[in-house]
Amino acid sequence: MAGIRTLRDEDGCSKIGVPGRKKVLVRGVSMKTGSSGSERINLSWAEREMLAGLVFLTALVLVSALFPAAVGTGPQAPLLRHAAAPWIFGPIQVLLLYVPPLVGAWLIPGVFLIFLFLFPWLSRGRGARPAFYFFVFFAGAVLVLLAMYVWLG
Amino acid sequence: MSQKRGFLNHIRPHGVSEKAMSFGYTFCLGGVSFLAFIVLGLTGILLMFHYLPGAKSGYASVTTLASVIPFGGLIRNLHFWAGQVMVVSVSLHMVRVVRTKSYRPPKEWNWLVGMSLLVLTLVLDFTGYLLRGSQESGAAAAVAVHILTLLPGIGRPLAQMFLGEVSAANSSTLMVYVWHCVALPFLALWLQMFHFWKIRKDGGVRPL
Numbered sequence: 001m002a003g004i005r006t007l008r009d010e011d012g013c014s015k016i017g018v019p020g021r022k023k024v025l026v027r028g029v030s031m032k033t034g035s036s037g038s039e040r041i042n043l044s045w046a047e048r049e050m051l052a053g054l055v056f057l058t059a060l061v062l063v064s065a066l067f068p069a070a071v072g073t074g075p076q077a078p079l080l081r082h083a084a085a086p087w088i089f090g091p092i093q094v095l096l097l098y099v100p101p102l103v104g105a106w107l108i109p110g111v112f113l114i115f116l117f118l119f120p121w122l123s124r125g126r127g128a129r130p131a132f133y134f135f136v137f138f139a140g141a142v143l144v145l146l147a148m149y150v151w152l153g
Numbered sequence: 154m155s156q157k158r159g160f161l162n163h164i165r166p167h168g169v170s171e172k173a174m175s176f177g178y179t180f181c182l183g184g185v186s187f188l189a190f191i192v193l194g195l196t197g198i199l200l201m202f203h204y205l206p207g208a209k210s211g212y213a214s215v216t217t218l219a220s221v222i223p224f225g226g227l228i229r230n231l232h233f234w235a236g237q238v239m240v241v242s243v244s245l246h247m248v249r250v251v252r253t254k255s256y257r258p259p260k261e262w263n264w265l266v267g268m269s270l271l272v273l274t275l276v277l278d279f280t281g282y283l284l285r286g287s288q289e290s291g292a293a294a295a296v297a298v299h300i301l302t303l304l305p306g307i308g309r310p311l312a313q314m315f316l317g318e319v320s321a322a323n324s325s326t327l328m329v330y331v332w333h334c335v336a337l338p339f340l341a342l343w344l345q346m347f348h349f350w351k352i353r354k355d356g357g358v359r360p361l
Contacts (some may be wrong), residue, residue, distance in 0.1 A: 052181045052184060056181075064227060064231045064233075064234050068226060071285065072212075072288065072290060075288060080292070084289070088275055088278050102303050105303065106300070113272070116268055119251070120256040120264050
């Protein structure tokens with residue numbers, strides 16, 4: 001943190017400042033600002049996180065109550081003739097329909113994964129724009145394959 | 154003022170930059186992923202009280218949980234949906250990091266941790282799918298073993314090491330159960346703690 005100084009304004013609100021570039025911080029505790037009659041409560045970052053968490057948990061409970069998770073076909077039932085992969089591996093299942101297994105299950109996903117892992121280094125300097133376009137292309141391809149997976153059932 | 158550098162001082166700092174807290178910047182995707190992970194952990198522990206891995210017992214305990222145990226269905230639904238949300242939110246979080254160029258130095262090493270977490274999330278989701286013990290899970294297990302054995306030399310040992318004796322008839326093995334309930338979640342938790350600490354460390358916060 002060399003070169004960074006901690007500052008305080010009149011309200012005691014902390015700031016962190018690099019000379020020539022100041023960053024306002026959201027405090028750890030909430031506080032009231034403004035003159036009487038027009039008071040405004042500035043929520044702390046912890047309170048903001050808690051609010052977002054409550055909204056998320058409420059939505060999750062509602063979805064869970066309304067949409068039960070499937071249990072699938074039991075082992076005692078007549079044998080299935082076709083089984084779809086879980087949707088997260090849907091793109092690979094679609095690829096396996098059109099390309100050899102080694103290419104569809106290892107080569108293409110492997111190249112994508114290695115590209116993603118190395119993305120920060122590939123996108124340095126002149127490589128930034130091509131790397132970004134590759135990322136968009138790969139992400140788009142995954143979405144198209146997912147759509148095909150849904151469409152093919 | 155002394156700059157405290159401990160883990161807690163980075164996770165619970167005195168202040169966080171306004172930009173890092175803005176909804177339009179983060180869309181809460183990292184936080185949602187972590188919250189989904191916590192829900193998965195808690196509901197997973199509750200499910201473990203009734204779940205028994207095995208060729209017949211796996212599917213039987215899932216149906217018992219879904220229809221007999223009080224609130225078992227709701228807990229299982231929460232576990233399932235939190236898992237789906239986590240896959241989506243972690244993926245979108247990665248897209249957001251690319252959009253805001255938050256992978257640039259000094260954050261490139263944290264990008265690696267995040268990518269590892271994405272892979273772990275996918276594997277956790279897949280092993281959870283296998284533990285359902287249904288015919289669909291069996292088919293997925295058979296495909297996974299086949300894909301792993303495609304790798305010359307190391308494929309078969311890898312399949313044996315990670316999936317054990319899974320087959321189309323039995324996807325809910327003890328090995329998959331231990332990976333899903335113990336090894337992978339603890340590895341994911343440790344990586345997440347490091348991920349958060351590194352975010353704070355790289356982002357500039359004022360310690361407590």
